[in-house]
Amino acid sequence: MLSVKLFARARDLAGSPIIQIPWSDGLTVASLKQRLGELHPAVLPLVPRLLVAVNNDYAGDSTIVKVTDEVACFPPVSGG
Amino acid sequence: MLSVKLFARARDLAGSPIIQIPWSDGLTVASLKQRLGELHPAVLPLVPRLLVAVNNDYAGDSTIVKVTDEVACFPPVSGG
């Protein structure tokens, strides 16, 4: 299982600050976003704009994610 | 007589913070600079770069100066 932290509206829609996603080696960020939408349909409308961070850096769709990675998903930022 | 305040290097070169210049109605800023150089030759090298303020505003060479005006001469500013 891959632990994924959620923030802001993504967390509110999923109803949890951290979710577990069944995972296997070789899967990418694109798979992560797809599975997140399947497991938590409430988050689905946000998925196209969701940002994914792997080990504290932004990761593109083709980035491979390992179960040991620190992973977070969140909508566009609005600090400042 | 026209009272003219001097500042910074202009004052140092003239040796005085305020000087009196013989004046008559109708004379301009250009005349003021010329007379200043004649009366205080030490200031002469600075005259081409001297700024003249009349009543707290910068005045061009053709501005007519009255003896009752508040007049100051000084080199380029360097505040900040």
Next chain:
Amino acid sequence: MISLTHDSIDYHGLTESVRSSQSGAVVLFLGTVRELTRGRRTVALDYEGYPQMAEVKLRELEAAARSRWPVEHVGIVHRLGHLELGDISVAVAVSSPHRQQAFEAGKFLIDELKVSVPIWKKENWDDGTTEWVHPGVEMSRPD
């Protein structure tokens, strides 16, 4: 100095920390909670962060600023939690030999912070509704 805090931001201390006799210029930017946003009235903001990544990204921004301008010191503090009108949400202070550099570096840091540092704000509107601010995401449905 890079930090996230739940307390009031001491921008005076932050500014003192970037001053030095090697730098002729200091620029400080403060972001504060504004009452009116596109005609709607805010009563408060809640800021949430992903602290470990936010600190990494802030340090990257400091490094990027240093690579572009001869910045001497950089200080950035972002506040998290519940903020009332007029409260300071973020302070960015930079010092450099000349003012042009300090202005450019300060503007760069706050502009980039707003697009790359994982912190989010939730509006508390005066009609009692709340709404996450997610630029580019449809805002029609209040949370």
Next chain:
Amino acid sequence: MISLTHDSIDYHGLTESVRSSQSGAVVLFLGTVRELTRGRRTVALDYEGYPQMAEVKLRELEAAARSRWPVEHVGIVHRLGHLELGDISVAVAVSSPHRQQAFEAGKFLIDELKVSVPIWKKENWDDGTTEWVHPGVEMSRPD
């Protein structure tokens, strides 16, 4: 708030005076006495002003900034007299609804101050000589 002072500049008080819940952005600029200028070492600066005209020109600059940007509050304090290394010679604070405006107005104010407000500085070099700074005027002859 526009003022000239012979005392240390209280930039914290100045910044507080421009903050408001109508403004989302505050930019503060501090000019400080820098040790090195084009490779020469400064030990102190003496600032002289023509106070009555300087205040008129500063108020004109504030008006010019307000005509270009939706600035809410402006504070400018310039120090006169003898300043040591690291001392603050000038502080400019502006508040406005958005940060872009605050940066532009702040930069405009200090840029224009330096060319139009009748204040002059005299360098005290570490070799014991002093020299008025008059941009564009031949500096070869120490005073």
